[in-house]
Amino acid sequence: MLSTTCRNSSTKISSCLRTSTSRRWYGAPAAIQALDPRRDKTVQVTHSRGVNVIHDPLLSKGTAFSINERERLSIRGLVPPRQQEMDKQLLRVKRNLDACESPLDKFIFLSSLQDRNETLFYKLLIQNLEELSGVIYTPTVGLASQKSHSIYRRSRGMYFSSQDRGAMSAMVYNWPHDEVDVIVVTDGSRVLGLGDLGANGMQIPIGKLSLYVAAGGIRPRAVLPVVLDVGTNNESLLNDPLYLGMDHPRLDGEEYYSLVDEWVTAVTSRWPNALIQFEDFKYPHAYNLLKKYQNRITCFNDDIQSTSAITLAGILASLKARGLQQDDLSEERIVCVGSGSAGVGVCEGIIDCMVAQGRVRTREEAYKRIWMVDHHGLLGNNEIVDDAQPKGKRMNELDERQSCYAKQDMPDCLPLDQVVERVKPSVILGLTGVPGVFTEKAIRTMAQHHERPVVFPLSNPDTHAECSAEQAFKWTDGRAIFASGSPFKDVDLGEGRYGRTNQCNNSYSFPGLGLGVTVSRASRVTPNMFLETARVIASLASRSQLKEGILFPGVQDLRNVALAVGTRVCEVAYDEGVATAKLKPGELLADVVRGSMFIPDYVPLVHQPY
Numbered sequence: 001m002l003s004t005t006c007r008n009s010s011t012k013i014s015s016c017l018r019t020s021t022s023r024r025w026y027g028a029p030a031a032i033q034a035l036d037p038r039r040d041k042t043v044q045v046t047h048s049r050g051v052n053v054i055h056d057p058l059l060s061k062g063t064a065f066s067i068n069e070r071e072r073l074s075i076r077g078l079v080p081p082r083q084q085e086m087d088k089q090l091l092r093v094k095r096n097l098d099a100c101e102s103p104l105d106k107f108i109f110l111s112s113l114q115d116r117n118e119t120l121f122y123k124l125l126i127q128n129l130e131e132l133s134g135v136i137y138t139p140t141v142g143l144a145s146q147k148s149h150s151i152y153r154r155s156r157g158m159y160f161s162s163q164d165r166g167a168m169s170a171m172v173y174n175w176p177h178d179e180v181d182v183i184v185v186t187d188g189s190r191v192l193g194l195g196d197l198g199a200n201g202m203q204i205p206i207g208k209l210s211l212y213v214a215a216g217g218i219r220p221r222a223v224l225p226v227v228l229d230v231g232t233n234n235e236s237l238l239n240d241p242l243y244l245g246m247d248h249p250r251l252d253g254e255e256y257y258s259l260v261d262e263w264v265t266a267v268t269s270r271w272p273n274a275l276i277q278f279e280d281f282k283y284p285h286a287y288n289l290l291k292k293y294q295n296r297i298t299c300f301n302d303d304i305q306s307t308s309a310i311t312l313a314g315i316l317a318s319l320k321a322r323g324l325q326q327d328d329l330s331e332e333r334i335v336c337v338g339s340g341s342a343g344v345g346v347c348e349g350i351i352d353c354m355v356a357q358g359r360v361r362t363r364e365e366a367y368k369r370i371w372m373v374d375h376h377g378l379l380g381n382n383e384i385v386d387d388a389q390p391k392g393k394r395m396n397e398l399d400e401r402q403s404c405y406a407k408q409d410m411p412d413c414l415p416l417d418q419v420v421e422r423v424k425p426s427v428i429l430g431l432t433g434v435p436g437v438f439t440e441k442a443i444r445t446m447a448q449h450h451e452r453p454v455v456f457p458l459s460n461p462d463t464h465a466e467c468s469a470e471q472a473f474k475w476t477d478g479r480a481i482f483a484s485g486s487p488f489k490d491v492d493l494g495e496g497r498y499g500r501t502n503q504c505n506n507s508y509s510f511p512g513l514g515l516g517v518t519v520s521r522a523s524r525v526t527p528n529m530f531l532e533t534a535r536v537i538a539s540l541a542s543r544s545q546l547k548e549g550i551l552f553p554g555v556q557d558l559r560n561v562a563l564a565v566g567t568r569v570c571e572v573a574y575d576e577g578v579a580t581a582k583l584k585p586g587e588l589l590a591d592v593v594r595g596s597m598f599i600p601d602y603v604p605l606v607h608q609p610y
């Protein structure tokens, strides 16, 4: 467990790392260092020349090629004569970006920059992470996904579709890079809270992987965004002549699972060490795939597991903010609205934590602390007659994961307002994808019973949040502890007081997780990695920040958060015996992790003939 004594977020993160690594040290993984020319800041070697260098976003320096490089790489005369360093380039791209009128224009501009010059793109992104994560990631990436087929410029990543059956093990060799550390894959069936967007879902893996690089320090050439295009049930996309995905309804059942299986076999045969992140798969496919693969390959599901880690971190931090014991979650009364992959995943993480804290004896006891509500109402007992809903309406739809939460002493399908009235929850979580589901009545009722009600509308993008920050603070007289999946501005409460908003998004958890898994070359992603991720993040805000309702460091600090999480995940990997990177004694683990993080600086580019 990391230190909880530090004060401000950046000193806190670094001293947490010291505390963490003082327990043990590991040597630098020589094999890993040797793979990346950027880590030791020496040179980058390429077989390419001329326009192939200028047009390769991983090699291109735009106008920053030196005279020497221009000569040796045969690009003399192919770029303007003046050599311009990165600071000037940054000035130009930032000005152009600021001139874009809409967030979608900014998205298109940044995608084009990423396609021209990844080093510059990542420098700009890291320097402006808070502002730009809202463009390349939620909320704007949601709009960009909806419009992806009409704003399409250039392909990024790989598509595997229903017409590629039998060809996938060959297709994976079409990807130009032998080293792939992280793959983010979606079938586009539940893109954020926006539903089925088919092949347009590609923008999500691209955005996630941009954060893997910017925050998690994974190398740009070692990431692979993937869409499994199994069709779409989105009629308006199917009828749109510009749509770029397969024009048939979604495959399901055996047809679906065998296609995913062919893909998993193909990618793991070419890149056996890569971490696979399943993203935005609809329930129950998300769970079925996780169950099938989590003990076979290095993989996890972002919406189930890393959303769970950050939400747990938020609840743990809120305990401290409310002057309660962080190591006792079992006194909380939690209403979770949403029973899909994220809802169930978040609740499982909370249950795991309650059990790990040793305050409940069994999981059954822990389930009693969570009331789950779906679009029908409470998951309750359909034997208890309630006029509000016809008896037996929904119970048989629940699977074994959801039915653990069904309350035997309350009527099934009880509406949210009545659930809140009866339960008097301290925490309400929204994972529905349905905007406005948190009613004024429900939140006001919470505020009557709790000094600081914890209100987390977590659905993305912001237009799909269960309530806005403004509503949460208005309905609680400014007393809410508020966190949302997508960013909301702090709310001016008057008289110099502000309602502080937190972004409780898995972007706080997955980059560090991927970093730790990559550096340790963990063969499995284990439940403890998520629990420890939550604990690390929950320990990062200072006492005074917590008092104000600030639960996490800001988005601008995501790189430091990833470093703290990555270090802890590495430790867990070695402790649990799943790490496979061969380490020699000599360095602190935190230094190894920090030293492995990609930094977007130009290094001399050297041509090497084949």
Ligand SMILES: O=C([O-])CC(=O)C(=O)O
Residues within 6 Å of the ligand: 138, 191, 192, 193, 280, 302, 303, 459, 460, 485, 505, 506
């Ligand atoms: O992408 C995000 O912002 C968080 C996430 O995984 C989701 O909402 O599906």
Ligand SMILES: [Mg+2]
Residues within 6 Å of the ligand: 192, 279, 280, 302, 303
């Ligand atoms: Mg997601």
